[in-house]
Structure formats: structure tokens, C-alpha cells
Amino acid sequence: RKEVEQDPGPFNVPEGATVAFNCTYSNSASQSFFWYRQDCRKEPKLLMSVYSSGNEDGRFTAQLNRASQYISLLIRDSKLSDSATYLCAVIQGNEKLTFGTGTRLTIIP
């Protein structure tokens, strides 16, 4: 089993819709969780950290489920500019930030 797994997609979603991604991790001792966004031929950029109680930043909501070992990202009222690859990242207790392979999202006008 991979340390961090994501559905690669692609997710093709109409503008204005709500879309959610999940990311599972294998190590129950994992302690820090993040969502990154990567545009085509660019570097990954931090979108948001994921806190135990869940957190929201505008249209974006991140949640952590420790019992089932997954994190989620919800995007409401999706915009064309949200089209990108979304990478989850987990620090698994050994200071190494391990990334999922990413979920590709395309917002359709």
C-alpha cells in the first residue's frame, strides 16, 4: 500500500459546482497534513494546512479523519481558475513530507 494515495482523476466539474477530494495515508502516527496546488509546468504551492478540527479558507474546506486515516478538500462554487492538480501531503512522524500523486481538476465553463 502506498504511503499516501489519491484518486488521480481527472475530475471534470462545471463552473459553480462543489467538488471534493479525499486522500488516504497509511501511517497512523502521521502528524501534519497539507493540501498543495500545482498548475501545469509550475511548482507546487501550499493551498492550506489541515488541522484536526477542520479548517476553512474562503471557498475551501479541509478536514482530517484520523480514525479512517484520510484528509479531504472541499471546493465550493468552483471557478475556472481552480483548474489545477491538487496534491495532498503528509508528514509521517519522521519529518519527511510525502506527497500523493495528485488529483487533476478541470472546471468546465
Added chain:
Amino acid sequence: DAGVIQSPRHEVTEMGQEVTLRCKPISGHNSLFWYRQTMMRGLELLIYFNNNVPIDDSGMPEDRFSAKMPNASFSTLKIQPSEPRDSAVYFCASSLHSNSPLHFGNGTRLTVT
């Protein structure tokens, strides 16, 4: 503020040649990471440093790969000799502490023919 600076942006070389990738982390960041990204394998951690000291190089694929961090503001990743399967985008990233979010450089797109 200057972000993580990598050079070169693009590198095209022939198989067997030595390749050196360079990275300047964000000033004040204590941790530096080298990642490789390919379509097939995604982002793979090659090696990371804390306070200039290599902590984990288990991701370095072979002895052909080596990395150094002689001071807090500079790191290199060297491939010698290079092979076509090394073709990828190599990212350097730094963070304030080992558990902090990473800030990535623009990457070096390496093509080995």
C-alpha cells in the same frame, strides 16, 4: 521576499555527462528538501537536510546521485553519470522547521538524451 531559487531552469545533456543542480533556500529556513517529479511516479523525496546536515537520503535512487549543503544558503544535487531515465523535473524546497509547510523553487527540468 525572494523565494527558493533554483538553477538552471532547464538542462539538456547527453547520457554519461555530469549534471549539477543548484538551490538557494529562503533565508532563515532550517530545512531543505530535494524532490523529483515524473508523470509516472509523482513527487518523490530524494534527500533532505536539517541545519545543513543530511538527515535522510533513502530516496536517492543510486550512487550516481549525490547532494551537498555546504552552508545554510546553498545546496547542490549532482548526477554523475546521467542516464535518460533521470529525465524529470527536480524541485528544491525549504521550510522554516522540519514540520512546517514547504516552499518550492521553480524547478529544474532535466532532459538526458
